[in-house]
Amino acid sequence: PKTLLQGQISKSLWRGASAAVGYLERIARTEQDAKVATASLNLRLNRASLMLGGTYSLVVPRQYGLNVALVMPLGERTIGMVSGNSSPTGSTASVEMDRSIPLGPGYGYRVQSSYLDQPNAGSEKQQGGFYYQNNDGYYCIEAAQQPGANSARLIERGSLVFLHKHLLLSRWLNDSFGVVEVPDAKGIPVYVNNQMVATTDSRGLALLPWLVPYNRNLVRLDDANLPTDQTVDIEERMAVALARSPVFLLYK
Numbered sequence: 001p002k003t004l005l006q007g008q009i010s011k012s013l014w015r016g017a018s019a020a021v022g023y024l025e026r027i028a029r030t031e032q033d034a035k036v037a038t039a040s041l042n043l044r045l046n047r048a049s050l051m052l053g054g055t056y057s058l059v060v061p062r063q064y065g066l067n068v069a070l071v072m073p074l075g076e077r078t079i080g081m082v083s084g085n086s087s088p089t090g091s092t093a094s095v096e097m098d099r100s101i102p103l104g105p106g107y108g109y110r111v112q113s114s115y116l117d118q119p120n121a122g123s124e125k126q127q128g129g130f131y132y133q134n135n136d137g138y139y140c141i142e143a144a145q146q147p148g149a150n151s152a153r154l155i156e157r158g159s160l161v162f163l164h165k166h167l168l169l170s171r172w173l174n175d176s177f178g179v180v181e182v183p184d185a186k187g188i189p190v191y192v193n194n195q196m197v198a199t200t201d202s203r204g205l206a207l208l209p210w211l212v213p214y215n216r217n218l219v220r221l222d223d224a225n226l227p228t229d230q231t232v233d234i235e236e237r238m239a240v241a242l243a244r245s246p247v248f249l250l251y252k
Helices: none
Strands: 003-012 018-027 034-045 048-057 064-073 078-087 090-099 106-117 122-133 138-146 149-157 159-163 166-170 177-181 189-192 195-199 205-208 217-221 237-239 246-250
Touching (some): 159 177, 166 177, 166 205, 195 205
Antiparallel strands (some): 048 064, 064 078, 078 090, 106 122
């Protein structure tokens, strides 16, 4: 844009509530100029959160948009959400439930049903996905259904790591990571910064994805599964990795 002017004022109200108003002005070189006023209100309803918002164009055509969303936590990693929005071109409404995948081995899912109401037609859409990851990789299946089109896809992502003469399968790696070796100790949970991210395999190896580069990452073992006749120095270790580089930790 040739010129962009934007500002917002927010105010905390009573406990768990806030309001905001804003203004945006854009003078474009090739696109249509825009002047838009915005307003929002966030309310805390016990465990749930209610969000109301709106936009109004100050130039012709004077379009508007209204939206509302209710978000309810349903567990440690699960939320439910009901949302809707309206504008001169149509309205949408949706119901969604999400369970996020953990940092370590585990599963997550997403289910959504939505309805689009346009001036000349309406349509429904259902979509969902199931996601699973373990020490060896990431897997998911997703499907969607709408009038005249059904789709599904399978996804598998992983990495192959060779470090200190050890070959390991892993989840997808795109940043710093670590490898822990506890010789001949299978099924030992390994924690990074107090989050369980992996368990040792039959060789006593565990791969730790997503270490924070150039920072001290606290690595520790849960010794509850260690054989009683095996002595291992389980003192907490600090792992500092360079960007997109590995570190190797040997417990013996």
